[in-house]
Amino acid sequence: MNDCGLCGDEPGRYLCEQHTVRLAKQLDELPALYAEVGECLVPRQASWGEIIATKGAAGPRSPLDEDLLDTITWNRAAEVMHLWRVDVQRERWPLHGAPAPAGLAADCRWLAMELEWIVAHYAAAGELAREVRELEGPARRVVGDPAPRPQQLGTCVAVTDPRAGTVCGTEIRRLPGQTRVRCRGCGYVYATALDWARLQHFQPAV
Template identity: 65%
Template structure:
C-alpha cells in the first residue's frame, strides 16, 4: 500500500490521506443529524404553518412518503454503519464477540473514536470512507444540501410532576408538523399546544423574535 485508498495521494503508509481522514470524521459526526432530518421527510409535507390549526383533509392519507422510504431511510444507514463497526472490531480485536446493535449515532461515534487506528491499520478504510460518503449523499438528496436549518419556536412550557417547567429549546425543520421536546419528550401537536407554547414564552424572548 503506497497511498490513500480514496485518492492515491502518498500517505507514508496510512490507508487514508489527511484530507479524506478529516472528511470521514466530519461525515461520521453529521450522519446521525442528517438522517434525523430524513426521518422528518418520511412524514408527508403539508402546505405550511396552517396545518397546526386547520382540520385534517378528508380521505385516506399515507402516514409515510413512500417515495422517500424506498430510496433512503435511517434503518438502512444504521445497518450499514453497524456492519462497519462489527468489521473494524473483528480486525482490531479478533477474539472479541461482535458488538450488539447500538443505533446509528452510537456506531458513528464509535467509528469516529477509532478513526486514528482505522487510518493507520484498517485495510478497508477506503471502502468505509466511500460508503459513509454514499450514505450522506443519499440523505442529502432528500433533505437538501446544505441541510435545512431548524427554526427556533421558543422554550418548552411542559411542567413535570413537581411543577418545574422544562424550558428546553423547541425547534423544528421547515415543513415539519408535530414536534417533540428533545429534553422531556412532550409532544406539541394540537392547536391548543401551539397556543400554549406561544402564550407562555418569556416576554424578552418574544420581543427578540419580533425584532
C-alpha cells in the same frame, strides 16, 4: 506501502488527511441527517412501504427521485454502519465478540472515536469512506444542501460549583432532529424533556 484508498495520496495511511477530516464530519452529521430524512418522508396511503415527501419543494430542497427513496431509510443506514463497526472491531480486537446493535448514532460515534486507528491500520478504510459518502449523497438530495445547520439554544445551565452557585455557561447547539447533546464545557447531557425545558427557562434575560 499503503496509501489513501480514495485518492492514492499520503503513503503510510489508508486515508489521506483531507478524506479523514471529511469522513469524521460525515460520521458526526449522518445521524442528524437521517433524522431529518425521517421528517421529510412519510408512508404513502396507496401501498405498503412506499414513501413520499411531506415538506414542500420550496427553498433549497431538490425534487425527489422516488426510485431511490426505498434505500434512504434510518434502518438501512444503521445496518450498514453497524456492519462496518463489527468489521473494524473484528480487525482491531479479533478475540472480542461482535458488538450488539447500538443504533446509528452510537455506531457512528464509535467509528469516529476509532478513526485514528482506522486510517493507519484498516485496509478497508477507503471502502468505509466511500460507503458513508454513498449513504450521505441520496439523503442530502432529500433534505437539501447545505447540510443542516446547528441551532443555537442558549448557554449551558448545569451547575459546576454548587457552593458558589456557578453554572457552566458554554454555548449549547444541536442539529435538527438531534435529541441528545453533551455540553462541550462541563459534559452535562441534555436528553430529556425536563433538560430542554430547564435549559430554556434559565436562559439569561436579553
